[in-house]
Amino acid sequence: MSPTDATSLLIHLSTRDIAILESLRSYRLLTTAHIRRLHFAQGHASLAAASGAVMRVLTRLETRNLVARLARRIGGVRAGSSGVTWQLGATGERLLRTMHGEKQRRRYVEPSPAFAAHTLAVADLAIGLYELQDQAVIEVVRVDTEPSCWQSFVGPHGTFEWLKPDLYAVTASGDYEDHWFFEADLATEHPPVVVRKAKVYQRYAATGAHQGRHGLFPAVIWVVPDTARAAAIEAALSADTAIQPELFRVVTTEDFRQLIATGGGTSPDAEPTAPQQTTH
Template identity: 45%
Template sequence: MSALSLSALEPHLSDRDIRILEDLERFRFLTTRQLQRLHLAVVPLGGHATISSATRGTTRILGRLEQLGVITRLARRIGGIRHGSSLIVWQLGPAGDRFLRARRGDPKRRRYEEPGRTFLSHTLAVADAAVALIEQANAGRFELLELELEPTCWRSFTSSSAATVSLKPDLLAVTADATTETHSFVEIDLGSEHLPAVLRKCRVYQRYHDTRIEQEGRGLFPAVVWVVSDPLRATRIRTAIDTDRHLASELFWIITPESMSRQLAPYPAAVIT
């Protein structure tokens, strides 16, 4: 995008529009509903009084941005057409990518392609967890001191055999109130991974914990919170971790989505060192 075309586009974008583009770059994919929760919150006094009115407002904004070419919708919908516009999935469009890169002087171009169903479902589930934390922080329940998505939250370390090992959490979240901070590596599990794969990733967390790299920089090691699809899955993963002699079971929390917000919020718990 040339300087001239950038200057021609910029007057058509409000501050909120630009924040929407930045969120699509950060999260990769977001539904209309997730974008509404982030940018047109339901506020009975002085804002949108209902979810439906907020969704209509969001749909109008996204339609205008789509016409400008700065965002694009995916061909695939999540949940089927019966759910309407709220579950249309959006990503940054070519013009939006060029616009954001030009603003920060970044020459590196990012490729945007139609994702597979499993990858998309997982990416949106991770986004949903992050959006929930942002909503609660905006509502004043706690402070959100850190919220790192992939790949920012990834960690690399050297194994005992001198090989480089990559740890790839889905999220890193740090919440706080007046007296407590809660640090969490978050794994969103949709039930598609076999238990051996889950245990292999737990062992990478254990190995990273044992390097003490995170503890030296942070003062503690974040709890590893697996958010799983149902109680039966939670029980199976919990049992597998507890019986694995390579794992310190207290490092890992296995929860369902219903208790996610409570677990990631500030809580008085023993520090894992």
């Protein structure tokens, strides 16, 4: 798409239309309900009115191939339009690539159910942060999605490694900031896999790279579906003597917002070997 073609298309799009496309670019997949919560939370008399408005906008964008719906609905037919999952359409991808000055094409295909479920779970965490901000509970300073939140580093034996969090965020409350790495856990991996991922976080923390840039290391939060899964992960982490327990937290999706609202960091006076999560 040439800059001239992009300009011609942009004439027909509102600021909110572009914001929806940018959200799909960031999160890769969003349900209709997610898009309503992000971009239609204000200015509607009822939830039904907001739901109707979002579908009208998405249908209009779909006719221009700016967005595309997946064949599989989240929650099945009973979920209705709220369960429809969306991604960028081919034209939407080309438009944003032109706007951002990027040349490499992103291919959007029908993802597997497992990939879609995990991607939507991560998006739900990020949207939860913005909803807390709308409620004046916190301020969202920064949210980085994959792959922007990935970090490369050299491990203890000189090997090149990647840390790949699901989400990185900085939130603020009063005079304090909280820094977070989030892992959206759907109970699909064995606990030993979680322990191995925790050790990657520890190796990255040991480099001091993040602390050098930000003065602290984020809290690492596994967000799990229920208390049984939380207990299984906590037991696996506790059983491994190489794990630094002060670096990790495990919370259920039900308790996620309460954790963010109250802050999950340790004392700013924590020792360097136990990286801190909260600072003035």
